Amino acid sequence: MKLLRAIVRPEREEQVVKALEAIGVVSLTKMDVLGRGQQRGIQVGASVYDEIPKVQLLLVVEDAKVAPAMTAIESAAKTGQPGDGKVFISPVDAAYTIRTGERHAD
């Protein structure tokens, strides 16, 4: 299992979720975050915005679903402009469903 942290444009969030739904990844957690990338934010005239609002999606998927999920996120979140976001993938040792106490590991 892998944990995917996708940091995407807020206006693209719905599209990303729909694309993930289409490949069968339904469960996710989302949170509003502020961030900046290599560009150190954006400058409009004299004002500099170096903390840009983003949405972070957290999803834990089986190893086999990582590649399709990445394609889904990429196709839905990509505009080609700086600020499209990042996806970070980390390993997950185990997952538990609290309702049943069941342990899932692969």
Place this chain on the structure above:
Amino acid sequence: MTRGVTPELRTMLEGTLEHRRSAAPGLLATWAEPAERLIRLKEVIAIIRPERWHHTKSRVQRLRLPAFTQQRVLGRGRERGLRYLPRQGASRQTSIQYLPKRMISWIVEDAQVEPLIQALIETNQTGQLGDGKIFVLPIDEAVRLRTGERGRDALHAQVPADIIMGKAQHAVQATELTHASRE
């Protein structure tokens, strides 16, 4: 590679606990750092019902795990949020796509993972959909910023009694406030 770490040793160190147990014990002696460094750190992430959080916090405190990070998040599981049955005459089904949840993360030692998970399941299980999930992730390193301590030392410390619960700071702030209000 630094500190004379052979590829075999590296695989062993990065492998699972079982893997490390099965590796040749002689290899361990070549590792320059103390054996405590081999204790793996784990992150336990729980996504639970917001109303169970206070109960959970006091239960986990009994395991001597007072440190945590928590966040209010929105989430959904396999059931895709909540869906209401359509009312008579209603044109479409109403639903809530995301439900408010509390996400808490603890950084703990390997050995504390099981008791923590047991406690979390015990306090959060209602048997209804939406009880939440627990994820266990490996952590490579932890650093205490105040002292620069690393690994498990960054998690545990001999905390003087007067600092627990921030009592000392509160006392200072309280006196500062009274002085300020007199002026």
